Amino acid sequence: MSAAELIEKARAKGLWLTTAESCTGGMVAAAITDVAGSSTVFDRGFVTYSNTAKTEMLGVSAATLDAHGAVSEEVAAEMASGALAAAKATIAVSLTGIAGPGGSEFKPEGRVCFGLATADTVHTRTVDFGALGRDNVRKAARDEALAWMLHAVDSL
Template identity: 55%
Template sequence: MAPGDPVVDAIGTEELAELAVELLDVCRKKRLMVATAESCTGGLVTACLTDIPGSSAAVDRGFVTYSNEAKTEMLGVPAALIAQHGAVSEPVARAMARGALARSRAHLVIAITGIAGPGGSAVKPEGLVHFACATRRGDLNHKRIEFGPIGRGAVRAAAVTHALRMLLEAAQA
């Protein structure tokens, strides 16, 4: 794949397109379904995957849970957990992943919550993103990454790339 290819142009970069294709190939071969629970990425991971022809064989659904209420209503994240730790936190990312797994037919899910910017604080700076990847096998991995104040679009793109890598690693396990 290269620029000029409709899939690359739709997804945005060759790297993202290649990751998405590789993940979908592994999932199809292993008969795995994927779901996403996205906050700061606003559905970009799901869009990346569904831009690939034939993705319906491996993509079950995507939850875009940008607001705290959506996290609670759609994924079952306890409002008290969000109030205690904030939406951008490890406990909330883990709860989002568990909720997406429970509310889908997916074998593996990725949850993403972060501060794409502008803004942030000393405790939760701009560019902070929490990822949680859960599988039906019982795995639940968390990763906290500070991408830094590189701009909203760049944080979101970096988060999508990292999410696809986490899903690929889980699918290959």
Template identity: 65%
Template sequence: MTRAESILSLARRKGVMIATAESCTGGMVAAALTDVAGSSDIFDCGFVTYSNAAKVSMLGVSDRTLEAHGAVSEPVAREMADGALERSRAALAVSVTGIAGPGGSEFKPEGRVCFGLAVRGRPTTVETVEFGALGRGAVRGASVDHALDLLIRSLSD
């Protein structure tokens, strides 16, 4: 059973709808979930908010948060996950924002990805993973896998 199939099975058993909020993965987490037949009963929607303007208008991320911390930060990942939860029928939302590469900076290196996990009725959690300069495709793939693992862990609690 794939990660996505496990997520769908667990979510179905719990009666939980899922939403995604993605930046550097460009909808790949949503695609992984919707690649599985029958996902429409537990996957509500995915927000692809690649630009800062989209994060603000679609998810309600604060301009102040973006200015203070930048798009690749735990505070923005938190607001993205919270915004996806607020703007959907989902009870569980995962967010991804990072620097897939090439490039980055001394302060925000290539391969840094921030994740948020929002569960209705619980405090939102965030974490940063340093995947390293693996190359754009590998960082994006590792980010999708990590986001799916976060969903599995949340649904297994």
């Protein structure tokens, strides 16, 4: 899977993509915009590293953050939905996680929660990549997000 393939398929279907990233700090958007011609399917992405940014830019509820924490499928869902609406996109992917170092018994290092929103649905999932080191967790999360977006493009 490559970002170029994602862009090619999204362009062929007339789809618009957007991203809402926390732990990856814009790596998914960078992978997309590294490809020449990506502006035909990608208008903007959101890097919302803090909880304040998540609420202000994406409309993530403070109550959701308080109840579940930033690293949760509930927050990932609201991030994806907020990005989809703000960017007027067809598909939005979101990522929030603990790249490391650190973590806790309940939210270990390497855990990333993903959201994927379209006009009709919002799906979430959590992947525990393990304590691979900060750089490797972030790269793995980027690749997972791109693959999930490609699957969504193929499904539309």
